[in-house]
Amino acid sequence: MKAFPVLRPRMRRSIWCEGCGLGNLQTIMNRALIKTVGNRLSVDVSTQYGLEKVQNNIALVSGIGCTSRLPGHFDFNTVHTTHGRSLAFATGLKMARPDLTVALAAGDGDIFAIGGNHFIHAARRNPDLTLIVYDNRSYGMTGAQHSPTSPMGEVGTSVPYGAFEPPFNLVKLALGAGASFVAQGAVTTLQEHEKQLEELISAAIAHRGFSFVNVIGTCHTGWGALNRRADAFRYRRFLESRVVLLAQWEKLPPSEQERCFPLGIIRQEEREDLQSSRSYQEAVAKAKAAAGASEELLEDIALEEMDPLTEYPRTGIRFAGSGGQGVITAGEITLSSALRAGLNGVFTKNYGPEARGGEAYSDVLISRGEIHFPQTESPDVLVALNAETYNKFRGVISPTGKIIVNSTAVAETYGDKRAIPSPLGELLAREVRPPRRELGINVLALAVTLGYLQLIPNAAVEAAVMKSVGKRNPELNRRALDVGFKEAERLRGLA
Numbered sequence: 020m021k022a023f024p025v026l027r028p029r030m031r032r033s034i035w036c037e038g039c040g041l042g043n044l045q046t047i048m049n050r051a052l053i054k055t056v057g058n059r060l061s062v063d064v065s066t067q068y069g070l071e072k073v074q075n076n077i078a079l080v081s082g083i084g085c086t087s088r089l090p091g092h093f094d095f096n097t098v099h100t101t102h103g104r105s106l107a108f109a110t111g112l113k114m115a116r117p118d119l120t121v122a123l124a125a126g127d128g129d130i131f132a133i134g135g136n137h138f139i140h141a142a143r144r145n146p147d148l149t150l151i152v153y154d155n156r157s158y159g160m161t162g163a164q165h166s167p168t169s170p171m172g173e174v175g176t177s178v179p180y181g182a183f184e185p186p187f188n189l190v191k192l193a194l195g196a197g198a199s200f201v202a203q204g205a206v207t208t209l210q211e212h213e214k215q216l217e218e219l220i221s222a223a224i225a226h227r228g229f230s231f232v233n234v235i236g237t238c239h240t241g242w243g244a245l246n247r248r249a250d251a252f253r254y255r256r257f258l259e260s261r262v263v264l265l266a267q268w269e270k271l272p273p274s275e276q277e278r279c280f281p282l283g284i285i286r287q288e289e290r291e292d293l294q295s296s297r298s299y300q301e302a303v304a305k306a307k308a309a310a311g312a313s314e315e316l317l318e319d320i321a322l323e324e325m326d327p328l329t330e331y332p333r334t335g336i337r338f339a340g341s342g343g344q345g346v347i348t349a350g351e352i353t354l355s356s357a358l359r360a361g362l363n364g365v366f367t368k369n370y371g372p373e374a375r376g377g378e379a380y381s382d383v384l385i386s387r388g389e390i391h392f393p394q395t396e397s398p399d400v401l402v403a404l405n406a407e408t409y410n411k412f413r414g415v416i417s418p419t420g421k422i423i424v425n426s427t428a429v430a431e432t433y434g435d436k437r438a439i440p441s442p443l444g445e446l447l448a449r450e451v452r453p454p455r456r457e458l459g460i461n462v463l464a465l466a467v468t469l470g471y472l473q474l475i476p477n478a479a480v481e482a483a484v485m486k487s488v489g490k491r492n493p494e495l496n497r498r499a500l501d502v503g504f505k506e507a508e509r510l511r512g513l514a
Contacts, residue, residue, distance in 0.1 A: 025049060025074060030092045034160075035085060038251025040206035040236040044153055045089055047213060048124070051220040052077055052095075056120050059225070078119045080109040082134065085160045085238075086126040086153040103134030106141045106150065113146050117294055122149040122224065128158040128166035131187055135167070142196035142229050147292040149223045149230040154189065155238040163241035173246045190285055193231045200230035201286040206237070207259045208252060215282060222284060228292040235262060235280050331388025334474060335395040338464065339380035339412055340404030342370060345461030348488065349402075350381025353465055353475075356483035357385045360475045365393040378408060385474055402468050403429060404443065404460065413437075423468055423510075425460075439510055441467055450502045451495065459499045462488065466503020471510050 026049075035041050053064050056076055062069035079090035080098045082105035090097040096119070100108040105123050113121045130138055130152055141148065157175055158164040164177035168186045175182065193201045200223055204216035216234065223230035237243055237254040248254040265283030268276060293299055336353060338346040347368045357364040363386050370379035382398060384390055397417040403409035404425045413422055413435060422437045427444025443464055444457070453459045462484055469475050481500055489496045 025053065025070070025094045026092055027094050033092065034088055036240045036251075038239060039085070040155075040234075040255070041086060041089060041153060043206045043213060044086075044124075044151075044216075044234060044236070045092060047217045048089070048122075048151065048220060049093070051217050051224060052093075052120075052122065055221045055224040059120070076118070076120050078109075078112055078116070078121045080105045080112065080121065080123045082125055082129045083160075084126040084129045084158070086124050087129060089124040103129055103132065104137060106130070106134060106137040106148070109148050110141060110144070110146050113148060114294065117147070120149075120224065121147070122151065125150065125152050126159065126166075127152060127154040127156060127168045127189070128164075131167040131189065131192075139192070139196040142193055142198040142231065144293045145197065145199050145228045145290065145296075147227055147229070147294065149220075149226075149232070151220060151223070151232045151234060152189070153234050153236045155236045155242065156186070157238050157242035159238040159241050163238070163245055169242075173242070175242060175245055189231075189233045190281070193233075194286060198231045198286065199228035199288040199290055199292075200226040200284075201233075202231070202284045203233045203235065203280060203282055205235040205258055205262045205280065205282055207255045207262065209259060212259075212262070212282070219284065222287070226287065227295075228288075228290065235282075326388075329388060331386050333384050333386035333388075333390060333395075334400065334472070335398035336383045336385070336400040336402065336468065336472075337380055337398040337412060337416075338383075338402045338404075338461070338468075339378075339408035340461075341407070342379045344379075344404050344457055346379050346402075346404065347381045349461040349465045350383045352462075352480075352483045352487050353383045353385075353469065355487065356469065356475050356480045357383070359479040359482055362387060362475070363390050365390050367393065378411070380408065380412070400468065400472065402464050404464060405429065406431075421471075423464070423471065425464070439471070441506055441510060443467065443506075446502055446506060447499070451498045453495060459492075459495055462496050462499040463503045463506075466500045467506045467510070470504045470507025477504055 053073055056073045057064040060072055060076060062072050064070050064073055074095050077095040079093055079095050080100060081087035081090045082100055083102040091099060098108060105125055109121050109123050154168055156168045156170060157166050163175050165175040165182045169182045170186060172181045190201060190203055202219040202223060204219045205212050219232050223232045235258060239249055239251045239254045243249050243254045248257055262280045262282050265281040268279055268281035338349040340346045350366050350368060354364045354366040365384040368381040384395060397415060399417050399420045401412050401416045401422045403422060405428045409424060409429045416422055420437055421439055424432060424438050424440050425443040426440035427442050432438040443460060447460050447463055451459055451463060469480050484496055484500060
């Protein structure tokens with residue numbers, strides 16, 4: 020089958036060394052993807068309409084490494100992600116767009132070292148993804164370090180005296196993790212191996228579920244050069260002596276099986292993929308029912324059309340206290356209320372290993388426009404529920420910012436003009452009256468803060484609180500909100 024014009028011209032010059040098997044793999048993937056997806060969509064790929072429909076249906080995802088540069092060469096939907104995390108990105112992509120054909124290209128170091136947990140859990144979940152791994156048993160891009168598949172005794176820049184850890188058997192790993200399609204091919208000097216690999220990849224793409232194709236390949240300029248296999252042709256011939264068709268491999272004695280790589284489809288199990296499974300469908304139905312049954316207390320808010328090039332002001336709020344005071348939840352509810360009000364927001368949290376008593380804080384950024392960077396060195400507002408966090412964080416708050424201080428717990432503010440004392444602990448005990456100490460202080464504090472700043476309508480704050488924590492004790496939370504909003508009015512009157 021002929022090659023199709025689906026390569027990006029500006030990517031024609033690749034980083035791959037002359038003789039690298041990734042060039043062969045690229046051509047094979049090209050033919051397999053176009054043919055298989057064309058058949059799935061029932062279009063004529065020899066026409067411009069048919070070819071464009073296939074291109075628009077394919078999403079190729081990669082991580083980091085020589086192999087991970089491969090998707091960028093194709094004129095498909097392509098995503099270049101972080102090291103070892105491509106399966107997580109691809110799973111999210113497939114969950115959001117189940118109509119797309121999602122495939123991945125990865126190296127053995129990328130996907131089985133830092134990405135090892137992502138691999139076994141992707142195989143376990145069985146999402147409809149196709150993972151193609153070029154296994155050259157090393158880190159090629161970064162300098163011939165050893166990888167999880169490096170043969171024992173061979174040398175690399177990170178193992179100058181020989182690899183001493185047993186390598187992964189990737190086929191057994193995939194089988195044990197539950198992959199529903201497992202195959203292995205090779206890039207050698209033989210055309211029959213290339214033809215077989217195209218058939219394997221085509222079958223993997225056509226399979227519904229998690230498909231893994233391991234491609235035995237070379238890195239002659241890196242790992243090969245350090246192990247007397249620097250010539251590309253000879254390295255491929257070396258592989259030919261180590262690979263054998265599955266039917267022949269199964270007849271070999273165990274000692275010979277350990278020395279050779281079987282080529283072919285090793286497992287093809289027809290079962291429901293993740294999104295088609297009954298358990299997933301039931302969970303989705305329950306989630307939709309719960310969302311539809313929830314009471315929404317929202318004001319009518321018109322969303323503005325924003326200029327993406329305009330830099331909009333943003334406000335950073337830090338809720339700080341000890342573990343158990345609910346400062347993480349306060350940040351989450353603030354984010355939720357901002358989104359309900361048609362604003363943009365980013366939430367981050369930080370806490371120590373202690374479940375209760377240790378320091379904890381959460382940061383929320385709020386803006387009318389898009390937030391392109393999720394952190395701030397100098398928050399505009401600090402909400403300090405105890406003396407420890409007041410003393411620790413007041414130095415990082417903007418010189419023009421505000422510090423809402425729980426004066427019940429913070430006796431000394433050192434004359435800081437940014438400090439706005441409020442007896443939150445006293446108000447909680449006297450007017451909110453929780454059944455146990457400090458329960459609800461986070462809701463009281465966020466009501467005081469957001470009411471004072473007037474960034475978010477009170478109705479949106481109330482709706483977010485009642486949906487997040489209000490169901491547990493609605494009367495308590497409504498009292499905390501009411502007391503907080505009144506305290507905010509008092510503090511604004513003093514400003």
